[in-house]
Amino acid sequence: MRQKFHINFVKNSKIYFCISIVLMLAALVVNIFFIPTRVDIQFTGGTIIKYSYSGNLKEKQISDVAQKATKDTITFTFAENLASSDSNSHLVSLQFMGNKAISVDEQDTVTDALTKAFPKNTFKVEQSTVVDASKGANFFFKCLAAVILAAVLIIAYIGIRFKKIGGISAGVMAIVALVHDLIIVYFTFAVFNMSLNDNFIAVVLMVLGYSVNDTIVIYDRIRENRRKMGPKASTADVTNASINQCFPRTICTSITTLAAIGSVLVVSLIYNIDSIISFALPMMIGLVSGCYSSICIAAPLWVMWKNHSDKKKAEKNKKEKEAKDEKKSNKKKAKKAEAKASKKSADKAKETAETEVEVEAETEVDAEPETDESEETSAAQGDDETETDETDAD
């Protein structure tokens, strides 16, 4: 098969793990000490009113007037109003503290105060969002239920799909990659100081769906290559070859997908539309992370696991072989005893027969993991038939 790329993903895996861990730790530090996570008023309840106004006003002037009109503490955010044809138009967002849903009248009081204080600056409500706390909580739990439902379905799908291609261990690694991506998405929101809202839920679900695809594609190729390359090829080699073969497709698909969402992001940055930025930016980072985690986390981690379990298996096999050698004589006896029991007539003492069968069953279970088990057994049985004399002697 044509293979354009020759990157040793498995060998470099430690670097990838370090990159991920360092990034997450750095984000965690930023999140804890500098930028605390903000939860949108969609979930907590609260009030945000966005006014547009024309002309130049000092920010302090506006905040003083608005603050005087209400008892609640307000936080102000100022921005250029690019949506207006008037080049000297501005926006100011008022967020009322304490997650309080203010009434229409209270809002009117603030609006009136502003219009009265600055009659020439045409204050206008561009957007107002007032969410009652109970409604916010309700919406939050609904979103949570949606995420849980999606996670359950995706994990079920992984379970079904990976039964064929790499077993439980590969499925577990796919889930590790998913968790990695979700953590990255969360930190994107935290570090860029975007509040968790319904966009967050949409991005989380989308990344859940998107990330698994790449992982599945790679494991599918691993299964195919395992067949082609034969049992002698090491797990690392097979995995590396598989990732490299999938690489052009993974990269190209990622590029087109990222270009699509990237153009949304760039345009919304130029136009300064918060609600789209907080959708497109985490989506983009989540998609990159999804692609990265499939290639650089899930697959190498799986190789490590596989090598580890192979080693363990080899050790176990060795031990078992020793144990088996020891048991061999016992087993022979048991087998013979069983043969004897079956041969004996019905009036033979029942008790003796039962104990003998039990002994036989135990040896059988012990011998199971052995690959050459069947041979072994048939040989033992052969012994039974030919060496009846010996049994009798016992």
Added chain:
Amino acid sequence: MKRVGKPVFFIVFAVILLLTYTSVFGVYSENGDLTITHIKGINDIRWGIDIKGGVEAVFAPADGVDATEEQMQSVKSIIDLRLVNQNVTDYELYPDYTNDRITVRFPWKSDEENYDPGEAIKELASTAQLVFRGGTSADGEELLTGKDVKSASARYMQANGSSPAQYIINLEFNDEGKQKFAEATTKYLKQQISIWMDETMISAPTVNEAITGGSAVISSDSNPFTAESATELANKINAGALPFSLKIESYGTISPSLGTYALEAMGYAAIAALCFIFLFMCIMYRLPGFVAFIALMGQLSLSIMAVSGYFTVFPSFTMTIPGIAGMILSIGMGVDANIITAERIKDELWTGKTLDGCINNGTKGSLSAIIDGNITIIIVAVILILVFGPANIFSALFGVSTTGLIYAFGYTLLVGVISNFIMGVWASRTMLRSVSGLKFLRNKRLYGGKKKS
């Protein structure tokens, strides 16, 4: 290999071009001053309130009153009535009987320059003023008010002796109301009494006899009630007798200027994404890349059709900003199917097989990978639709709510995947097979093969 005739490419290409043009621009004809829509284009899409601006409000009984379902239905019918009175026709109302909430959402009224959405919301929530008046004029004598009414209900029965059974409204008055109604019906015997909700006359029955028993029946022989109209009238009368007032629990307003601006931005984003993908696909995959882009246009037009309704008989889907983002995202993901196939064809070409064999093998082996790449997206899209949609699976748990803005994201994502199977898989393969039959396009380099050795 399954042979596909050479003209097929041009036919599919033409069909896609036609679909793209009509789904974007629509087909209209003019009949005098009237513009008749034959096929709906982008301009006929029903935009969500985040684009054209609008109002959303949640009403609940004040002081934590636990309202019955009938009472909530009354609340709903009065809000219905008031919205129509405010000239708002394009509204959505979601009653949530589990949590006693009513959510209303309506677009900004475009004809009003200084529209005050706050005032509109307050009007909707104000206590219903039910008045019985003598005669049918708005300044007729005030006979009874909502306080005198105990209940109103729609029934199906014989109104008077011999006539066939019909729908009627049964009115029950409380003690004070019984007294007043007896006096009123005596005074206005054989005359009309009108029932007013706020400033609207909702019924004007003629008094057939003086009613002193405290219960009355409104029926109509000339214009019989239907089950629906009878219930509606009963609900409206009940609204005037509600034992609680409404409070505005949550509300939101978006001015149209912000929304239109965002729509414009998303339009540019879509064009930029399409241009990039066109260049990328043509450079990376040459002929299959070009074919993939044609198919992508087809996919996009199918998606737009699914949103606008395309034919005038189908209603338009309510499109929001996240919905457009979902559409753009599905453009980006849509070429995945073509990339998988094109990569496989490249692989095959490098083994030195014939072009036809390569295309055949490349398309044959890739379907399972394409399905794999889409199935989890389908799962996610369906969950988004089911959870944030109007009939959501969690209604029993969390109550009915408005369709979230994200609902459209799930919808366009799902529609994108489905149209991807039609266009990105089926149409692009057919086109590729057909085009590979053209002599001047049989150079393997056009398919990503190596230089002729």
